[in-house]
Amino acid sequence: MHYGIDIGGTKTEIAVYDQNWQVQSRWREPTPAADGDALLGLLQTLVQEADRRAGVRGTLGIGVPGVLDRRGCLIAANLPGLRDLPLGAALTTRLERQPVLENDSRCFIVSEVGPGGAAAAASHAFGAILGTGAGGGAVIEGQLLRGAGGLAGEWGHLPLPALARERHDLPRVACGCGLPDCLESYIAGPGLVRLHHHFGGESESTLAWQQALQAGEDAARRAHDCHLELLGGALANVVKLLAPEVIVVGGGVSLVPGLVEALPAALAEHLFAGVPTPAIVRSRFGDASGVRGAAMLGARARMLT
Ligand SMILES: [Zn+2]
Known part of the structure; x- marks a missing residue:
């Protein structure tokens, strides 16, 4: 059995998978985000309950909403309780097994290139998650890309192009990461x-906004067109840098009707002539891709040891 856990700012979810990646069991609990010790206790309880239900001790992968620093401590704005706490070491002791920890956006693309995913068996794939933020993860040459300090994939924090700002007279915005625009x-x-x-x-x-768009409101239509232009340009930058054969789009924004279908043309406008546009698809597993990808990474680590 393979367990995947997805630690979110408000909910923490666990799923138990069999060898064929069928869900055997899945449930969630509120995340004690400000209390590191309580969060460790919750993870321990979840895994013990999974062991009890499965009747075996499963492998474990955990998706986290942030970057792990050199000490193994999580840098995540919405989980202040885990600051300065070496998560991997603390969990290995409590859970009596070594979990694999990975950024949740990377878990997303691992799930989608995995069996049954929207980019199943792709060697070059980029996962773009558009929810409350814009996260990303890449599998290139069949390998999950992490980069120095785990920074690879942070496409949402590339700057807004000056041309687009001028054309639409867009407002300046201070991002939570500390950078402007x-x-x-x-x-x-x-x-x-x-x-x-x-x-x-x-x-x-x-x-x-969608309702206003469907009602034919001019402002909603202009926002739609501007958003599509910016998103097409942003994904074209990813294509120039990583050359994925497929881009998997997830998160709430991916569910806007017609958005994913309109992206290939929007993206092509920002590519050189003759460069093939990658396939652009909606995620197959949606919100479950985090736990599923984490479980797959945990299972893979077991096979390698
Ligand atoms: Zn930023």
């Missing part, structure tokens, strides 16, 4: 709402 602030869910406001709309959510 990151693409994430314009292309993720809150970014879409921000664009809608910029063009004169009043929605407070992407759903409200």
Whole structure:
């Protein structure tokens, strides 16, 4: 059996998979985000319960919403309780097995290139997650890309192109990462709402923006066109750098009707003539890709040892 855990800022989920990657069991608990010791206790309880249900001691992979520093401590704004806590070492002792820890965006693409995924068996794939932020992960030459310090894949924090700012007279936005005008602030869910406001709309959510778009509102249409242009340009940069054969789009924004279908043409405008546009597909496993990819990494680590 293979267990995957996805630690989120509000919920922590565990899923138990069999050898064929069928879900045997899956449940979630509130995350005690501010209390590191309580969070370690929760992980221990989840794994013990999974062992009890499975009747064996399964392999374990854990997806985390941030970057692990050299000490093995997690840098994640929404999990302050884990700051300065070497997570891997603490868990190995408590869980009596060595878990694999990985950034949740990388777990996403591992799941989608895995069996049954939207990019199953692809050797070169990029996962773009557009939810409250814009995360990413890449598998290139069949290998998960991590880079020095685990930074690889942070495409959401590339800057907004000056040309696009001028053309649309876009507002400046300070990103949570400390840099100004990151693409994430314009292309993720809150970014879409921000664009809608910029063009004169009043929605407070992407759903409200969608409703305005369907009702034919001019501001919603302009936000849509601007968003598509920015997203196409951002993904074209990823293509120039990594040359994936397929891009898997996940997160709430990927569910906007027609968005994924419109992306190949939007992306091609920012590529050189003759460069093939990669296939662009919606994620197959959606929100479950985090736990599934984490479980796959845990299983793979067991095979390698
Ligand atoms: Zn940023």
